[in-house]
Amino acid sequence: MIAIDVQDVSKKFRLYTDKAGSIKELFTKFGRPKYEDFWAVRDVSMEIEEGTVHGLIGHNGCGKSSLLRMMAGIHIPTSGRVITTGRISALLELGAGFHPELTGRENVYLNASILGLSRAQTDQLFDRIVDFSGLAPFIDSPVKHYSSGMFVRLGFAVAVHVEPQILLIDEVIAVGDEEFQRQCLNHLRTLKAQGTTIVMVTHAMGIVQSMCDTATWMDHGRVMVDGDPLSVVGAYLHGVNDREAERELAEAQSQEGNRRSAPQGPDILQLDNLVQQGPDGRPVSFAVSGEPLDLRVDWTTVGRFPHPHLVLHIETPSGLHLATSHAPERSQELLEEGSWSSICRFDSLPLAPGEYRIRMTATDYRTSVIHHVGDYQPLVVRPGDQVVEGVFALDVSWTAGAPFEARD
Amino acid sequence: MSSVSQLWAYRSLILNLTQRELKARYKKSILGWLWSLINPASVLAIYSFVFGVVFDAKPPVAGNGHTTVYAMYLFAGLWVWNYFNGTVMGAITALQTSGPLLNKVYFPPACPAVANTATVLLQALIESAILLVVMIGLGNVGIELVLFPLLIICISFFSLGVGLALSVYNVFYRDVNYLVTIGMNVLFYATPIIYPISLVEAKSTVAARIIQLNPIAQFVAWSRDIFWSLTWPGPWSLIAVPLVSIGVFVLGLILFNRKSRDIAQEL
Numbered sequence: 025m026i027a028i029d030v031q032d033v034s035k036k037f038r039l040y041t042d043k044a045g046s047i048k049e050l051f052t053k054f055g056r057p058k059y060e061d062f063w064a065v066r067d068v069s070m071e072i073e074e075g076t077v078h079g080l081i082g083h084n085g086c087g088k089s090s091l092l093r094m095m096a097g098i099h100i101p102t103s104g105r106v107i108t109t110g111r112i113s114a115l116l117e118l119g120a121g122f123h124p125e126l127t128g129r130e131n132v133y134l135n136a137s138i139l140g141l142s143r144a145q146t147d148q149l150f151d152r153i154v155d156f157s158g159l160a161p162f163i164d165s166p167v168k169h170y171s172s173g174m175f176v177r178l179g180f181a182v183a184v185h186v187e188p189q190i191l192l193i194d195e196v197i198a199v200g201d202e203e204f205q206r207q208c209l210n211h212l213r214t215l216k217a218q219g220t221t222i223v224m225v226t227h228a229m230g231i232v233q234s235m236c237d238t239a240t241w242m243d244h245g246r247v248m249v250d251g252d253p254l255s256v257v258g259a260y261l262h263g264v265n266d267r268e269a270e271r272e273l274a275e276a277q278s279q280e281g282n283r284r285s286a287p288q289g290p291d292i293l294q295l296d297n298l299v300q301q302g303p304d305g306r307p308v309s310f311a312v313s314g315e316p317l318d319l320r321v322d323w324t325t326v327g328r329f330p331h332p333h334l335v336l337h338i339e340t341p342s343g344l345h346l347a348t349s350h351a352p353e354r355s356q357e358l359l360e361e362g363s364w365s366s367i368c369r370f371d372s373l374p375l376a377p378g379e380y381r382i383r384m385t386a387t388d389y390r391t392s393v394i395h396h397v398g399d400y401q402p403l404v405v406r407p408g409d410q411v412v413e414g415v416f417a418l419d420v421s422w423t424a425g426a427p428f429e430a431r432d
Numbered sequence: 433m434s435s436v437s438q439l440w441a442y443r444s445l446i447l448n449l450t451q452r453e454l455k456a457r458y459k460k461s462i463l464g465w466l467w468s469l470i471n472p473a474s475v476l477a478i479y480s481f482v483f484g485v486v487f488d489a490k491p492p493v494a495g496n497g498h499t500t501v502y503a504m505y506l507f508a509g510l511w512v513w514n515y516f517n518g519t520v521m522g523a524i525t526a527l528q529t530s531g532p533l534l535n536k537v538y539f540p541p542a543c544p545a546v547a548n549t550a551t552v553l554l555q556a557l558i559e560s561a562i563l564l565v566v567m568i569g570l571g572n573v574g575i576e577l578v579l580f581p582l583l584i585i586c587i588s589f590f591s592l593g594v595g596l597a598l599s600v601y602n603v604f605y606r607d608v609n610y611l612v613t614i615g616m617n618v619l620f621y622a623t624p625i626i627y628p629i630s631l632v633e634a635k636s637t638v639a640a641r642i643i644q645l646n647p648i649a650q651f652v653a654w655s656r657d658i659f660w661s662l663t664w665p666g667p668w669s670l671i672a673v674p675l676v677s678i679g680v681f682v683l684g685l686i687l688f689n690r691k692s693r694d695i696a697q698e699l
Contacts, residue, residue, distance in 0.1 A: 037697065093696075097538040100694040116536045125456040137448040138537050140441075 025109070027074040027190055027221035028095055033104035035065040035090050035245075064090040065101075066245040072238070074109075075219040077212075079226060079236035079253055081260050087245035088225045092116070092192050095223060110189025110221070113139050115180070117194075124168035128159060128178055131167050135182045149185050156211070157181035177204055184211050191215060193224040209235065229257045229407045230377075258409045261312075272309040293332060293386050295398040296363075297322040311403060313377050314410035314417065319368040321384050321398075325361055332395070335385045336368050338375075338403070346380070346415065374419070375405045376412040435689050438540050445539055449547035454554070468555055469562075472514055479506055483626050492628055495662025496572040504566060508659040509625040509652040511559040516591045516648055517616055518552035523595025524602050524609055531699030541692045542685070545599055549592050556584070560659075567659055574662035583654050586677040590647055593677075593684030600691040603698050623649045647676055 038059040065087040072078045080088040093099045094106050096114035121138045122131045132153055136146040154160050157177045159170075167175060184191070191212075212235065216222060226232060232239055232253050239256040241248040241263075249259045299320045301307050311317045321334060334351040349368060384398040410417070439446070458464040483489045484502035491505035526544035534541055560580070567573055602608035623646060624632065633640040643649050650665075650673050657663050665673070 093535075098535065098696045112538070114537055121533050121537065123452050123456050125459045126452060130452070130455065134448045134452055137442075137445040138533070138539060140445070140539070142444045143447070 025074045026071045026107075027076075027109055028070075028072040028078075028223065029105075029107040030068055030070045030072075030091070030095070031105045031107070033065060033068050033091070033094060033101045033106060034063060035087075035094060035099060036102040037062045037064050037090075063245050065094070068104075068242075068245070068247055070240060070247070070250060072221060072223060074221050075216070076237040077216055077222040077224065077235050079224055079232040079239035079256075080242060081226065081229070081232060081239060081257065082242040082248075083264070086242045088242050089116075089194055090245075091242070092194055092223065092225055095190075096192050108190060111140065112190045112192065113183060113186050113188030114192040115183045115194065116192070117179075122167050122175065122179065125166055127166055128163040128170070132163075132178065132182055135179065136186060139183065139186045139188075141186050149187075153181045153185045156185065156207070173201065173204075180204075180208055184208070184215065188220060190221045190223070193222065193226075195225055195227065229261065230411065230413075232257055233411050254409070257407075261407060261409075268309070273306065293395040294324045295321060295384055295386055295396050296324055298382070298384055298398060298401050300401075300403065309404070311373050311375070311405045312408040313375060313405055313412045314372050314408040317370040317373045319370075319382070319384075320365060321368070322363065322365050323386065323396075324363045333387045334366055334368075335387060337383050337385065339381050339400075341379050341381055341402070372417075373405065374412070374417040375403075376415050376417070377405050377407040378415075379404055435540065435542070435685060439542060439546060442540055442543055446543050446547045446550065449544060450550040453547065453551045457551075469558070472510070472559060476503060476507055476510060479510070479626055489627065492630065492661065494570070494572050494660050495574055496570065499570050499572055501570070504563070504570070505628075505656070505660055506626060507559075507563055507566075508656050509623075511556060511563060512587060512651045512655050513620060513623065513625055513648070514559065515552060515556035515587055516651070517620075518555065519549050519588070519591035520595040520598060520612065521616070522548035522552055523592065524599045524612065527599040527603060527695075528699070531696075534696045534699055541695050542596060542688060545592065545596055549588060549595070553584070553588060556587075560584075563659055572660070572662065576658045576662055576664060579654065579658055579665070582674065583651065583658065586674055587651050589681035590651075590677040593681035595684070596688040597684040600688045600695065603695060604691070619646075619648065622646065623652060625652055629653070647673070647680070 039062045068087075068091060070078075080091065082088050090099065092114070093116070094101050095108060096112055096116070097108075098114070098116075121135055123134065126134065129150075132150060133143065133146050136149070136153075137143070141149075154163055157174075157180075159174055159178055159181075162170065162174065167178070170178070193212075209231070212222060216235075224231070224236070236253040238251065239253040240250040241256050241260040243263075248263070249256050297320075299307050299322070300309075300311060301318045301320055303316045303318065305318075308317075319336065323332075323334075325332070336349040337345070338347045338349075339345050351366065351368070380403040381400045382403045383400045386396040386398075388395060458467055461467060463470065480503040484506070489502055491500055491502050493500055494505075523545035526548040527541065530541070530544040564573070564577075598608055598612055602612075622643060624643060629640055629643065629649070632643060644653070650669055653669070654665050654673065657665050664670075
């Protein structure tokens with residue numbers, strides 16, 4: 025059964041150039057219009073099956089939130105129709121309608137009624153809501169004394185307990201601490217298992233890939249790609265990556281040339297440059313999980329340098345040592361004075377999306393004397409087609425489940 | 433009709449909005465709820481002094497045949513005005529301040545105005561209860577009190593209808609708010625509240641007729657009939673007032689629904 029049927033929907037907003045909004049307008053209306061039409065959503069059709077989770081992704085201002093508001097009935101489509109079956113609860117902002125002067129308890133009742141619950145229904149759910157929020161000790165204090173995190177917890181607790189048939193969520197999971205986020209996601213899975221249809225707007229691609237059954241990538245109000253979440257997220261990320269790479273490349277070219285500096289000081293070995301680049305040799309400003317990455321280090325030696333040995337360190341931004349890679353000794357030769365270039369190649373970057381820092385050091389591999397310690401450099405890893413959970417992708421193989429044989 | 437049933441479905445929200453308004457209104461004030469009585473009492477005192485003492489206005493004799501306290505005669509009309517004024521102005525503010533909420537959650541946009549009416553209704557009931565207590569003390573009560581519930585219902589529907597229509601136009605043209613403030617001032621003096629209608633009749637019967645066409649003048653007249661002179665309103669008034677009240681409410685609701693279809697984006 026189709027829970028949400030979006031039929032050829034478009035939504036036009038008026039962008040007022042000069043928002044007068046007065047009776048004067050009544051008389052000046054016949055002149056040129058004081059607003060411009062802006063199509064937030066253009067010719068969008070989609071069908072969302074009952075009991076499935078659908079993700080809406082796209083850059084800010086692409087129309088996904090407007091579409092969600094039309095599903096919720098807050099906005100009316102300019103053309104086309106949205107047909108929904110079942111009670112809708114929309115989570116466009118947590119704690120919407122909370123009154124700062126009222127206590128948590130009073131606000132739970134108020135918020136639940138905004139979401140369409142009767143007093144008797146709220147009575148029944150009240151204890152579960154408070155348990156979920158973990159705010160039992162504070163429930164009778166005015167919410168103006170709550171921290172923003174507490175505010176959000178209570179708002180979410182109310183919203184997910186009203187037992188909607190359709191739940192619309194706009195980027196609200198990204199708030200709260202890690203533990204609460206996990207609690208929220210678990211609860212959403214429970215709702216899904218109970219047959220609730222969920223539509224979520226999010227920028228967390230991991231959530232889309234792990235939670236959603238279907239997804240849509242929107243851009244400038246139109247549907248770019250829809251279908252299974254993996255391919256939609258992949259298409260979206262490629263779009264984003266391409267766009268950013270273009271921009272970064274243009275910036276990098278304008279700064280070219282002023283980075284290199286001549287070796288100086290007493291070092292006889294100097295690491296000049298550490299460049300992150302793609303397989304095609306072009307510098308990149310970020311890496312992608314599971315994709316190839318080359319780290320090129322340019323170095324200069326002054327005088328003879330018998331046993332140079334390069335080491336790559338990968339750390340978290342806070343300094344937790346994650347991994348080290350030593351260049352094989354074989355590659356080192358007795359070197360003449362000059363400039364050199366080495367490449368450390370990842371065929372498939374095993375790091376999970378996130379921020380890291382890397383640096384190269386140069387040592388003498390026989391004496392372990394450190395000749396040069398390079399500067400830290402940030403390494404930004406974006407999500408790719410392949411989902412990496414934790415910190416590293418493990419390169420392992422599993423056997424298919426074989427019958428368990430008891431051993432003596 | 434569907435919009436009325438929708439409002440009914442959201443009665444729990446209306447109740448909670450009312451409670452929120454009532455609970456939050458006088459938090460952090462020492463006198464708290466007393467303020468809702470001090471305010472009308474001060475207005476009553478000012479008018480009583482200016483018109484009752486300085487101008488020495490003489491009200492018609494009350495139903496018990498001897499009471500002529502101007503302040504009480506005034507109060508019998510003033511509470512009606514307070515209720516009407518509070519409902520209309522409150523409806524305009526209620527819709528305007530619900531903008532952020534209406535952009536986040538769907539609910540019938542008439543709910544805040546209805547909730548506001550409920551809070552003002554409570555105030556009106558307290559005021560009329562005080563009036564009744566004083567009248568009992570003066571020995572001026574009669575069977576006509578059975579009309580009181582009908583009067584309250586009529587004022588509620590009429591005021592809410594006017595308030596809903598004005599509130600939705602105020603979203604598009606903020607001038608409405610200012611115009612209504614002035615209009616209310618004019619209407620207050622055009623309604624026989626601080627003066628008896630007989631004063632106008634003595635000057636011009638035509639003007640008196642016109643004034644009596646004003647529904648609020650009718651509400652005030654009913655209240656004076658019930659609480660002061662202990663008489664029944666005329667048969668025409670008994671039929672016309674409920675009909676007009678319901679008519680204005682339905683009209684206001686239709687206008688509101690038509691203009692508020694996509695109101696969230698305008699707020």
